Amino acid sequence: MNQHEFDDLLRNTLREEVDEMRPTLIGLEERVTTELGERQPRLRVSDWLRQLLAPTRGGRIGQFSVVAATAAVCLLIGFAVATQSGLTGGAPGIRLTPSRSADGNQEVLFVLPALDATDVSIVGNFNAWEPTALSDDDDDGIWMASIPLPPGRYEYAFVIDGRWWGQDPLADEYVQSYGEYSSVRYVGGGDGA
Amino acid sequence: MTHPRQIKELAAIFVLLACLGGSALAQIPLSEFEQALADIPVSDISGHLGALELGLGQPGFPDSEMLQLIEKLAGAPDPTPEKEALLSGVFIALEEGLPVDGLVTKALEGLARGIGVEQIRASLQQRLTLLTETRDLLYAAGIFSVAPGSPQSVPTAIPTPRFNVLVTHISDTIADYLEGGGSPFEGQTLYQEVRFRLISLEGATLVAEDVDLVLRRVEPADLTRVALSAVT
Numbered sequence: 393m394n395q396h397e398f399d400d401l402l403r404n405t406l407r408e409e410v411d412e413m414r415p416t417l418i419g420l421e422e423r424v425t426t427e428l429g430e431r432q433p434r435l436r437v438s439d440w441l442r443q444l445l446a447p448t449r450g451g452r453i454g455q456f457s458v459v460a461a462t463a464a465v466c467l468l469i470g471f472a473v474a475t476q477s478g479l480t481g482g483a484p485g486i487r488l489t490p491s492r493s494a495d496g497n498q499e500v501l502f503v504l505p506a507l508d509a510t511d512v513s514i515v516g517n518f519n520a521w522e523p524t525a526l527s528d529d530d531d532d533g534i535w536m537a538s539i540p541l542p543p544g545r546y547e548y549a550f551v552i553d554g555r556w557w558g559q560d561p562l563a564d565e566y567v568q569s570y571g572e573y574s575s576v577r578y579v580g581g582g583d584g585a
Numbered sequence: 586m587t588h589p590r591q592i593k594e595l596a597a598i599f600v601l602l603a604c605l606g607g608s609a610l611a612q613i614p615l616s617e618f619e620q621a622l623a624d625i626p627v628s629d630i631s632g633h634l635g636a637l638e639l640g641l642g643q644p645g646f647p648d649s650e651m652l653q654l655i656e657k658l659a660g661a662p663d664p665t666p667e668k669e670a671l672l673s674g675v676f677i678a679l680e681e682g683l684p685v686d687g688l689v690t691k692a693l694e695g696l697a698r699g700i701g702v703e704q705i706r707a708s709l710q711q712r713l714t715l716l717t718e719t720r721d722l723l724y725a726a727g728i729f730s731v732a733p734g735s736p737q738s739v740p741t742a743i744p745t746p747r748f749n750v751l752v753t754h755i756s757d758t759i760a761d762y763l764e765g766g767g768s769p770f771e772g773q774t775l776y777q778e779v780r781f782r783l784i785s786l787e788g789a790t791l792v793a794e795d796v797d798l799v800l801r802r803v804e805p806a807d808l809t810r811v812a813l814s815a816v817t
Contacts, residue, residue, distance in 0.1 A: 515697055517690040517694070520649075520650050520653055520690065520693050521690070521693045521694045521696075521697035521698075522697070543788070543789035543790060544786070544789055544790045545754075545782070545785070545786055545789075545790070547694075556698065564785075567761045567764070567765060568761070568764050568765040568766070569691075569694060569698075569761075569764065570694070570695055570698055570700050570704070570705075570708070572698065574694075578785050578786070578789070579789065580788065580789055
């Protein structure tokens with residue numbers, strides 16, 4: 393068998409093979425597409441956002457719209473929360489940021505959750521380490537006092553049922569004093585910090 | 586006939602005098618300190634009263650806290666010589682023209698915490714050393730204090746009240762750093778502590794240009810030297 397004869401034999405054999413398989417190949421493309429579609433993973437939120445923010449034929453206007461709408465919703469929610477808690481000053485409530493009075497003092501709020509306490513006070517270098525009582529008017533275990541302070545640095549500790557506790561989570565820093573912790577709060581001047 | 590402008594000026598002078606009179610009246614008289622010291626009772630009452638008189642003449646002297654301290658000491662169960670030794674630290678600072686508000690409040694804190702007078706005295710002694718060394722450091726760095734209203738002889742002269750606040754905050758920072766277990770040899774860390782506190786108080790109790798002056802002229806090694814003076 394020469395080379396030419398071998399090529400013919402190979403071609404005919406392959407053709408016969410294909411002819412035999414032809415019925416199974418009909419509609420193969422559609423079947424594969426359908427099966428892949430069924431196996432496609434569920435779209436996650438991150439994928440959904442990525443698709444949403446992907447560049448489109450219409451340019452990036454669509455993306456900006458989505459970002460702007462999200463920001464607007466966040467602002468609305470934030471404003472609603474702030475109004476509810478009185479942070480805007482428009483409604484009565486807890487004021488977390490110091491407010492400045494006419495004499496330059498700032499009302500500084502000290503807050504301490506002490507659920508089982510019966511008596512909570514604060515001592516510090518602003519009251520010569522003499523206790524100033526915190527109040528819990530609604531008996532929810534959150535004790536608070538608003539103290540007018542001139543700008544400066546203040547060391548303090550809470551006294552919970554007679555025990556000193558100098559690690560206020562809202563403190564700016566802590567110092568060790570006589571082997572115990574004291575909390576520190578900075579009350580700002582011109583920058584209102 | 587009196588001109589309206591003259592009336593305004595007279596009114597302004599009257600208000601100023603009323604304020605000055607009011608502040609003078611608000612100050613606690615020396616006789617009250619004398620009574621409180623007699624309750625301890627201290628041995629060198631005339632010497633202590635002399636120091637207190639100097640203090641009462643200084644701007645920003647914490648007179649009510651000082652009286653509180655003497656009264657609390659009188660009620661403390663500790664031996665009289667220890668109480669007098671504690672007060673002597675404050676009086677020495679007064680005689681040297683150093684700001685004593687930090688010392689007084691630290692002593693009051695110790696008493697409120699139920700710390701023994703001797704331990705409070707030791708803490709105050711360390712802080713007194715730091716106050717002195719800090720003031721000397723600023724002098725050596727060319728930063729001076731001048732009485733308010735006096736002509737400024739050098740551009741780096743700061744009015745005394747501002748200078749004293751600087752001295753207080755720098756020495757307090759070093760004292761807190763040492764009390765918190767910090768090593769005096771870590772000058773860079775100490776410098777950062779001082780820098781943080783001074784910058785945090787800019788616009789509150791410190792003037793930005795004073796802070797800038799200190800941070801430019803004082804180096805970490807200087808602070809190590811000051812800290813070492815308090816622990817050796």
